[in-house]
Amino acid sequence: MRVFKGAQIIAGTAVLALGLAACGGGDEAPNPATGGEGSAAAPIVVEIAEPQHELVPGNTAETSGAEVLNALFIGLVNYDADKKPINQIAESITSDDQTNWTIKLKDGYKFHDGTPVDAQSFVDSWNYTANGANAYEANYFMGSIAGYAEMNPVDPDGDGPQAAPAATATSLTGLKVVDPLTFTVQLTNPFSGFPTMLGYTAFYPMPKAAFGPDGKVTAAYGESPIGNGPFKMAKPWKRGVETRISLVRNDDYAEAKAKVEAVDFAIYTDLNTAYRDLQAGNIDIMDQLPAEVIASAKAELGDRYIEQPSSGIGYLGFPTKVGADYAKSPELRKAISMAIDRKTITEQVFSGTRVPADDFISPVVAGYRQGACGEACTYDPVKAKELWDANGGAQAGAIELGYNADGGHKEWIEAVANNLRTNLGATVEPKPVEKFATILDDLGADKWKGLFRMAWIMDYPSPENYLKPIFAANAGSNYSGFNNKEFEELLKKADSAPTVEEGIASYQAADDILLKELPYIPVYFYQTNGAFSSNVKNVKIDPFERIEIANVERA
């Protein structure tokens, strides 16, 4: 590459003469893999999509921004190989009643600007995220803390003419700083899995320097966040302009220092393009791969190819209360579930980037039981047909399969439709809709009668997150209308269990009810398919689909 430097300058002048300013984005970072092979200063390069917001913990609820923040910040807890929370900044997280929690911090952690990571830095950050006026995407994570409702007044008539009442508070009453290294959290309801939430991006602390004189997080902080993690910003990142985010090692880090000196996050819009850059040695790590290259990547990369379960689940859902006849009957729902050939769909349609689902709880969290779904999720066309006919399936009318046409769902929905036609002898109508939001709007207005595709990615690694937000009676994302007293009781019991482990047993009992009633049919679990170049080694991806960047080493 260096060879061409001279030519570059000459031609660069020619380009300028044509009225083109130098290339737009201040994107002049030297190409790492080619520019300085073997040199110690070349950063390793990680592929991401464009983060949707400025790099602030409370406003980051998607994986790309979280990938960067994960290098800049560490949280109260981390997760071990069994996906259980282990204390990181926290010395202890304790509660007697699962409602009032006391969090003690270890001494010695510092932000990149040298200020200590204290109780106040957590409370400030959480309060800011919880404030509805800031419209932060991770706002709902604070919903379980006392005082959230006062900060986020609900509009009494939805989108109607009445305005929402003004917020009556700007901080959470449930958060209290006891001393610099201790604070207490009061929840609105008992939740034994609270510690599992705390490793998520939304719960990272922010230093005093984040806030301007008006109390708002400054624009400068969003471009160059000051964190407490193994890496710090090398220079501010101009969102929408620059396609590389450059980080350097934080040498003043309280834990073991990161193995590499610098990391660049390179923004790609197309995974195929990124994969070719990986093959060319221009980038080092990808935490997702395009389906087309999976087969060749396995062969070509060998142990540099990563495949592990991810937290996503794909479902087919039923409006169980207001839907068509087949949506209202648990037996017919089971018959539909048994008529779907999950194995063939995941292998053929998804090229192995999905695996057949057999539980409502994902394999990435403690509490997943392999094969929990049993008969209902096992392909058995004969039994399915028997069950379908015995419960009046023939009279239930045409089965509608709703999906959003903009998300690459057509192929697998068509495959399911074929399964149902062949195995149940039913009329099946796949029903594409422009946007997923349209289906959700219709479901909210009780206008959607047929099946609809649905997916869920966890917020925190607790079985609770796969049950309560989707199937509890009042939950925001309960689109099936599922309402079961026993289920609610079991959730309550699990939430107030004295330990995470004891809670899991009750969550599993609640899970069993879902598996019997099948308001949704679990169809597939998502997989994480990643790859890395021969420049690096020891690349691991955690259940949040974040690369454990501090442990990555140069090969």
Place this chain on the structure above:
Amino acid sequence: MGRYVVRRLLQAIPVLLGTTFLIFTLVYWLPGDPIQALAGDRAVDPVFRATMREMFHLDEPLVVQYGYYIQGIFSGDFGTTFRGLPVSTIFEGKFQITLNLAMTALVIEAIVGIGLGLIAALRRGKATDTAILAFTLLLVSIPTLVSGFVLQLVLGLQLKTSTGIDFFPVAGTSEGWRSYLLPGIVLAGTSIAYLTRLTRTSLMETLRADYVRTAIAKGMPRRRVLGRHALRNSLIPLVTYLGADLGALMSGAVITETIFNLNGIGRQLVDSVYLSENSVVVGIVTVLVLIFIAANLIVDLLYAVLDPRIRYE
């Protein structure tokens, strides 16, 4: 001439108002709640939804929303995306990249297209001519998607891995002008074909004209006949085509930008349409309209330069 330019610019105002309102209305009528679209598969939090709707005036009627938008523009505020990125930042970064790409394509197109057309016209009916015509046919029939991936794979990746020559980057803008070469070639492909054929036809016509025959007859050197008389007079349709093509190249670069990971306006436009981000879609389209208008004006002014008989008052 100054008055002509002013008049043309004044004519642009109603065109701009018309297009912005049209686009604004179209985006407004897109189905689905844009705030729900932000949250993806998850139910959007009602408080978040209310705050966002208020912030972006989504509860107001169409005309009021448009009014807010135009009011903002006159005070220099082009609005922000739902994710808080000012539209002016998008202009600053992404437009530059798309402009670089379109200009690279335009230069490649002009040089290769006019060059090939010139050769074909001079070798009319010979093997070279036939070969060039066949080549243009090939160019038109290969979709950008195919040529993009193939060139990227062969010149970007395989050339490097097999020979070590690392001249064409696979993707991105980190290599300065070289980053734009491959995508520029891909983007220019179809236009090269049209321009070649246009040049060939136009030049062949001029070469048959009386004044060219006269020039040859009076013993003028061939090179001078070709340059001053024939080519210059054939340039008018070519300049018209190139002018119109600049706008087309800028607005049609989505696929090329995606394949080569150029963070330009194409991808942004697609994303913003999906999210019903009115201010972004209208903002980008407005600037594209301005570029079209400016390019057409420049083309019209060039007519006068190429053909002294044309005068603007």
